[in-house]
Amino acid sequence: MTPTDRLLQLAPDAKTLESGRRLFYSRRWRLLGGDGEWLWGEFDVNSKRPIQSAVQVVEGKFHCSCRARARPCAHDLALILILKNNADRFTVGQPPDWLRSVQFQTTKAPRVTKDVTKADDRLTARLVLMDSGIDELELRLLDVARRGLADTLAQGDDSWLTTAARLTDAKLPGLAGRVRQLASLDTDGTTSELARGLGDLYLFLRAWRIRDELTPERQDELYQLAGITTKKDELLRRPVTSDHWLVVGTVNGQEDRLRYRRVWLRGEQSRRYALILDFAFGEFPFEQSWPLSASFEGGLHYYPGNYPQRAVFPEPRPGGRPYDGLSGYDTFTGMLDNYRRALGVNPWLQQYPVYLNGVRPVKGGEQFLIVDADGLSFPLPSDYPDFYRLLAVSGGGPLALFAEFDGYRLRPLSLLTELGLVPA
Incomplete structure (x- = not known):
């Protein structure tokens, strides 16, 4: 067995290896290099900073700046596949500065705690389950495309509700909610709205298939829509947006026994909106009160993404002064x-x-x-x-x-x- 084959055997699962094969064919790789010990490359994701990936061939050490938790990730595996199948793409030279300063993790003898390993295993298992749900959703959307909207509307909302239930079982609650909205559009909406909803789902599906090629921010938005939420301790480490915030609107709703509340805040200086999303089960009260037209001082943390809206506000303080930041569209x-x-x-x-x-x-x-x-x-x-x-x-x-x-x-x-x- 060749060294590259041994490295490929370290892939955490078949899905990651398949993603690595797709990235192998990508034209976004640049600065591919090697020095006889390390391979490295930068993967362009249309942002200021590319994804930086490196592999130590002999000892099986891996590094990547992407957000995947398991190592080797798809980018690491793509570098190995390039070495195996098209080594001429690498230029012999000195490692870049970012490679010299990296603390590499060894997947051959991983130095991680059991809790971290279990967390990675749970995430991997969930992604496999989510992939199966995505596969079933694709079949449903292709069936709608073959039948046409008129025939789909004639079927009623039962088929959509069945699809939503299966997506929930596949740990895709965000997509399940969108599919339930399609069920309501069968009777309450227009054909154009139904077509848009189907198009949004198919756009998500295609983005999910190439999620390893997306920017970290786009991946975060994709995961949030699917139903994978960022942990609160991770959110609290994100940058703080401090301002004088006005409560400008609230929406209350309920699904089964789960009540939800959308609270919109508007920053006086930043002119930014922030969405606080709260949940409560049964008759339990919401954790925080957000009276309409009340103002609060303090810093909130936006969820990651290219166009962040949702945020957490850990320590709101009463504003205690007039708010002077309300302005809007004239047309x-x-x-x-x-x-x-x-x-x-x-x-x-x-x-x-x-x-x-x-x-x-x-x-x-x-x-x-x-x-x-x-x-x-x-x-x-x-x-x-x-x-x-x-x-x-x-x-x-x-x-x-x-x-x-x-x-x-x-x-x-x-x-x-x-x-x-x-x-x-």
Whole structure:
């Protein structure tokens, strides 16, 4: 057995080895080099810093700056495959500076605790289970593509709910939630919304297949959507965004006995929104109270990603002073421009927070609409209960409101009145 074959046998699982084979063919490798003892390379992920990977061939030591926990990772295995099948791609030379300063981990005789090993094993086992769920979802989406939307709608929502249950069993709760939304669109939505939902799922599926080639931030967004959340202690080590935060809107909901709450905050200086997502089971109260229009001082930590929204706020302190950071869009044109840019950064955004100036609630036929000064309009969700209250507060004139936008509809969460922000 050749040295490269022995190194390939150290692959933690078949999925990682298969990912390494895909990366072997990638054209994103650059600065491939070796000095007779080490192999190294940099993998371009369209960010400021490439993924830096290195392999010590004789002793079987591995290093990579990617976020994979197991070693050798797919990038390490790709370097071994390049050595085995196309060694001419390596240039003989001195190791780069980053390689000299790296503390390498030895997978041949791993120096890790049993707890870390068990955690890696659990993650590997979960990823294998998630891959099986992704495979089943792909078959379902391809079946929809063959049948067409009309035939899919005629089947009713039972098939979607069955698919969602199977995704939940495969440890993909985030995707299961999106599939349940498709079930509601069968009766409450439009064909275009259903097509968009299917397209979002297929986009996720294709991204999942090449997740080893994505930037760490994009991988984090992918894992968050799938249902793998970042641990709180890891979040608290992330950079702090300190500001004076205003509670601008809250959404409460429930799935079975699990209650959830989305709380939107707006930073006075940063002008950034932050989403606090809370859960409570049964009749248990939420851990923190977030009254509408209350303000808090302190630092929060955003979840990793290219377009971070969700955050944790470990130690909020009462603001104790007026808030002076509320400003919004005068027309839908500016809102849509920024929404498109946000989708370009994170194509899986579910809710986009918007503050709108001078819009009016209007009833157009059977639809309830929000209209801007230019006459452009967006409908409200069919389950929005307070349109006539909205109309009464506005008196038919313009008003300022905060809402969630999903690309099709606006869900008002609060209104700005003489008394401050009030629920919409």
